[in-house]
Amino acid sequence: xxxxxxxxxxxxxxxxxxxxxxxxxxxxxxxxxxxxxxxxxxxxxxxxxxxxxxxxxxxxxxxxxxxxxxxxxxxxxxxxxxxxxxxxxxxxxxxxxxxxxxxxxxxxxxxxxxxxxxxxxxxxxxxxxxxxxxxxxxxxxxxxxxxxxxxxxxxxxxxxxxxxxxxxxxxxxxxxxxxxxxxxxxxxxxxxxxxxxxxxxxxxxxxxxxxxxxxxxxxxxxxxxxxxxxxxxxxxxxxxxxxxxxxxxxxxxxxxxxxxxxxxxxxxxxxxxxxxxxxxxxxxxxxxxxxxxxxxxxxxxxxxxxxxxxxxxxxxxxxxxxxxxxxxxxxxxxxxxxxxxxxxxxxxxxxxxxxxxxxxxxxxxxxxxxxxxxxxxxxxxxxxxxxxxxxxxxxxxxxxxxxxxxxxxxxxxxxxxxxxxxxxxxxxxxxxxx
Amino acid sequence: xxxxxxxxxxxxxxxxxxxxxxxxxxxxxxxxxxxxxxxxxxxxxxxxxxxxxxxxxxxxxxxxxxxxxxxxxxxxxxxxxxxxxxxxxxxxxxxxxxxxxxxxxxxxxxxxxxxxxxxxxxxxxxxxxxxxxxxxxxxxxxxxxxxxxxxxxxxxxxxxxxxxxxxxxxxxxxxxxxxxxxxxxxxxxxxxxxxxxxxxxxxxxxxxxxxxxxxxxxxxxxxxxxxxxxxxxxxxxxxxxxxxxxxxxxxxxxxxxxxxxxxxxxxxxxxxxxxxxxxxxxxxxxxxxxxxxxxxxxxxxxxxxxxxxxxxxxxxxxxxxxxxxxxxxxxxxxxxxxxxxxxxxxxxxxxxxxxxxxxxxxxxxxxxxxxxxxxxxxxxxxxxxxxxxxxxxxxxxxxxxxxxxxxxxxxxxxxxxxxxxxxxxxxxxxxxxx
Numbered sequence: 001x002x003x004x005x006x007x008x009x010x011x012x013x014x015x016x017x018x019x020x021x022x023x024x025x026x027x028x029x030x031x032x033x034x035x036x037x038x039x040x041x042x043x044x045x046x047x048x049x050x051x052x053x054x055x056x057x058x059x060x061x062x063x064x065x066x067x068x069x070x071x072x073x074x075x076x077x078x079x080x081x082x083x084x085x086x087x088x089x090x091x092x093x094x095x096x097x098x099x100x101x102x103x104x105x106x107x108x109x110x111x112x113x114x115x116x117x118x119x120x121x122x123x124x125x126x127x128x129x130x131x132x133x134x135x136x137x138x139x140x141x142x143x144x145x146x147x148x149x150x151x152x153x154x155x156x157x158x159x160x161x162x163x164x165x166x167x168x169x170x171x172x173x174x175x176x177x178x179x180x181x182x183x184x185x186x187x188x189x190x191x192x193x194x195x196x197x198x199x200x201x202x203x204x205x206x207x208x209x210x211x212x213x214x215x216x217x218x219x220x221x222x223x224x225x226x227x228x229x230x231x232x233x234x235x236x237x238x239x240x241x242x243x244x245x246x247x248x249x250x251x252x253x254x255x256x257x258x259x260x261x262x263x264x265x266x267x268x269x270x271x272x273x274x275x276x277x278x279x280x281x282x283x284x285x286x287x288x289x290x291x292x293x294x295x296x297x298x299x300x301x302x303x304x305x306x307x308x309x310x311x312x313x314x315x316x317x318x319x320x321x322x323x324x325x326x327x328x329x330x331x332x333x334x335x336x337x338x339x340x341x342x343x344x345x346x347x348x349x350x351x352x353x354x355x356x357x358x359x360x361x362x363x364x365x366x367x368x369x370x371x372x373x374x375x376x377x378x379x380x381x382x383x384x385x386x387x388x389x390x391x392x393x394x395x396x397x398x399x400x401x402x403x404x405x406x407x408x409x410x411x412x413x414x415x416x417x418x419x420x421x422x423x424x425x426x427x428x429x430x431x432x433x434x
Numbered sequence: 435x436x437x438x439x440x441x442x443x444x445x446x447x448x449x450x451x452x453x454x455x456x457x458x459x460x461x462x463x464x465x466x467x468x469x470x471x472x473x474x475x476x477x478x479x480x481x482x483x484x485x486x487x488x489x490x491x492x493x494x495x496x497x498x499x500x501x502x503x504x505x506x507x508x509x510x511x512x513x514x515x516x517x518x519x520x521x522x523x524x525x526x527x528x529x530x531x532x533x534x535x536x537x538x539x540x541x542x543x544x545x546x547x548x549x550x551x552x553x554x555x556x557x558x559x560x561x562x563x564x565x566x567x568x569x570x571x572x573x574x575x576x577x578x579x580x581x582x583x584x585x586x587x588x589x590x591x592x593x594x595x596x597x598x599x600x601x602x603x604x605x606x607x608x609x610x611x612x613x614x615x616x617x618x619x620x621x622x623x624x625x626x627x628x629x630x631x632x633x634x635x636x637x638x639x640x641x642x643x644x645x646x647x648x649x650x651x652x653x654x655x656x657x658x659x660x661x662x663x664x665x666x667x668x669x670x671x672x673x674x675x676x677x678x679x680x681x682x683x684x685x686x687x688x689x690x691x692x693x694x695x696x697x698x699x700x701x702x703x704x705x706x707x708x709x710x711x712x713x714x715x716x717x718x719x720x721x722x723x724x725x726x727x728x729x730x731x732x733x734x735x736x737x738x739x740x741x742x743x744x745x746x747x748x749x750x751x752x753x754x755x756x757x758x759x760x761x762x763x764x765x766x767x768x769x770x771x772x773x774x775x776x777x778x779x780x781x782x783x784x785x786x787x788x789x790x791x792x793x794x795x796x797x798x799x800x801x802x803x804x805x806x807x808x809x810x811x812x813x814x815x816x817x818x819x820x821x822x823x824x825x826x827x828x829x830x831x832x833x834x835x836x837x838x839x840x841x842x843x844x845x846x847x848x849x850x851x852x853x854x855x856x857x858x859x860x861x862x863x864x865x866x867x868x
Binding site for chain 1: 435436437438439440441443444445446447448451452454455466467469471472473474475476477478479480482483486497499500501502503505507509515516519520522523524528529530533534539541543561563564566568569572579682685686687736737738751772783784787788791794797798800801802803805806814815818819
């Protein structure tokens with residue numbers, strides 16, 4: 001019987017996967033150059049790793065179930081709680097700051113839409129053990145450099161940067177009993193809903209309508225001095241911290257990619273300081289591409305020592321980032337590449353296999369006949385895998401102690417002594433023998 | 435509150451992960467050189483992808499549950515059913531043979547023991563669309579070469595090779611009503627149970643005790659001519675195919691790693707032709723390291739066109755292969771590597787950040803101060819991450835338009851003009867300026 005895959009899950013076939021792999025390799029290469037170290041983490045965690053912080057309603061968005069041992073478990077919807085758990089368990093063995101990265105899939109039971117799947121891949125990058133603005137700046141610099149390494153420019157993307165304590169400090173400055181978490185969520189939704197609904201959400205959080213309007217005006221102005229004048233010491237500290245992060249990021253060479261944007265809140269509850277979201281600068285991709293920020297309380301709340309933390313998680317596959325790369329025309333080519341096809345004609349397998357083996361030992365991508373096919377079928381296959389050079393090992397060639405070397409782009413071909421193929425050549429081509 | 439990970443699941447921290455990554459990179463590099471193309475596949479499938487072939491009892495070994503849409507789903511316990519599904523869905527778009535690989539975790543609800551976890555990583559390598567013995571040989575050659583690339587030799591490992599139709603043909607040659615699947619499972623268990631229990635399992639499958647003993651003697655002798663004499667045409671064909679595969683593998687240069695071993699059966703139901711398992715040649719690691727074989731009927735049984743297939747799946751993490759590499763003393767170093775630490779003293783961040791940026795742009799792994807720490811604490815951190823070179827950017831240095839370049843292994847240091855660091859140097863070190 002025929003089977004089908006699950007909705008929201010994608011099979012990724014080779015020509016497309018080559019492009020996805022190029023994106024992942026680029027992002028990971030940037031992370032490695034910044035000195036982030038790779039970790040690997042489980043796909044399953046106990047459900048309470050999520051419900052403790054976010055309440056039982058979070059389970060509705062998870063792939064959650066009881067395992068055969070009766071444990072309530074969930075497929076990990078994000079990495080942050082897992083790495084926080086790991087820092088609690090063994091963080092004391094590492095000199096601070098701890099800098100980790102990993103690329104892997106996550107799972108959420110969500111409505112499927114363009115660029116949003118139930119299984120998606122992120123490269124998570126985190127710094128643990130530093131509250132210094134330089135740490136926030138390094139995370140921003142990594143993220144911006146990764147996008148530049150992918151081929152994007154300042155015309156293509158922007159990071160909208162804000163600070164959680166700015167929102168909190170402003171809310172405290174109002175004479176009102178405000179549910180801070182609800183207000184932050186309202187701000188997070190402000191770009192996605194009508195102004196009236198946004199103000200109603202703020203009212204639900206405890207602000208009067210007039211206060212909600214004033215609050216929103218303050219955020220919309222993006223004027224830090226005005227905020228300090230309105231708010232108290234918390235606002236002053238937050239503004240100072242935010243300015244220090246922006247200055248450090250400018251020293252790291254990524255100032256051009258950053259914009260102050262106080263309406264940026266990030267939906268997750270655990271953020272405590274600077275938060276940011278990456279957007280398509282042209283607005284064509286409407287949703288946030290990815291985001292990150294500081295979460296200084298999470299590790300302590302998991303039973304660890306006070307451990308400040310800041311991180312970011314670009315979605316590298318089944319996510320919004322590929323849409324941005326495609327919009328900007330820099331998504332990598334969806335194509336397979338092959339250095340050599342060794343074409344065998346007649347009873348020449350020992351030599352053909354030796355040639356293939358020697359070329360592979362030099363690091364090249366080499367295919368040979370696996371189906372006892374004729375000359376034409378093999379040449380057609382070599383073309384289908386974009387072979388750069390075809391080495392024909394025919395009975396007639398071998399009778400002359402030769403092989404035929406064919407450059408596929410031009411169709412030009414010549415002969416080469418079989419002993420010199422590859423012989424001393426590291427990457428022998430038509431040009432070496434013509 | 436404190437959280438703990440699940441039993442049978444492992445957190446992998448950086449120094450260990452560096453070694454695991456080296457293993458995965460080596461195996462994938464070998465696969466790429468053979469012309470296998472990367473794919474990505476879902477972590478979840480519908481349960482019936484497994485129960486159709488293996489019966490409902492397989493669910494007991496799976497992480498299986500109903501998702502929020504009421505679908506019976508399972509965490510993928512292996513890749514083969516998924517790639518077979520993918521070949522059915524879109525295989526006709528690809529020129530045959532199709533050659534795919536991927537590295538990812540799988541999950542089984544099993545008893546946890548040394549080298550066996552509930553979450554484990556495999557690199558799956560498969561050829562679709564060729565029944566030629568060269569295809570089986572290429573899969574064997576890839577697997578052997580991957581182990582050699584990992585540093586193992588013919589003294590360290592052996593592939594025990596057999597053929598499913600040999601077992602089937604022999605069983606048919608007995609005058610008995612034999613449950614072939616049960617008999618194959620008995621053979622698969624023969625090395626793990628007492629002889630009496632093994633013979634009892636064969637008796638359960640329908641052989642008399644005398645037949646069971648004769649069957650086992652025939653398998654133990656590893657004499658293909660004797661088998662042909664005893665069995666019929668099926669046995670003759672299977673022997674011919676097995677010999678052709680071994681000859682093709684010898685042409686590919688991996689004959690030394692292969693041993694005929696007719697008691698090798700592989701537990702999975704879908705195998706149809708050559709099957710093999712890799713073992714520690716010293717016997718110290720007692721379990722099979724990994725295995726593979728031909729499964730010519732699976733894709734057709736999933737509703738696709740007749741499509742022969744052969745594959746192998748080395749376990750690259752949380753599996754037996756690392757135990758073999760450790761036993762042989764070739765498991766990669768569990769250590770982190772850092773090219774440069776840029777040490778900032780005083781108010782020198784713009785220059786220190788510029789130096790770090792320039793070194794990263796040249797591809798190096800570079801860390802800098804993220805915690806406003808003093809000279810000694812930074813040097814100690816640089817040592818903890820095994821920095822090769824420390825570049826001191828101090829206020830006094832900069833007053834002389836210099837930086838200090840310190841070689842960490844020797845402790846030697848010298849000064850370099852700040853404009854020449856890195857300047858035209860691709861990888862500037864102490865030696866360039868001393």
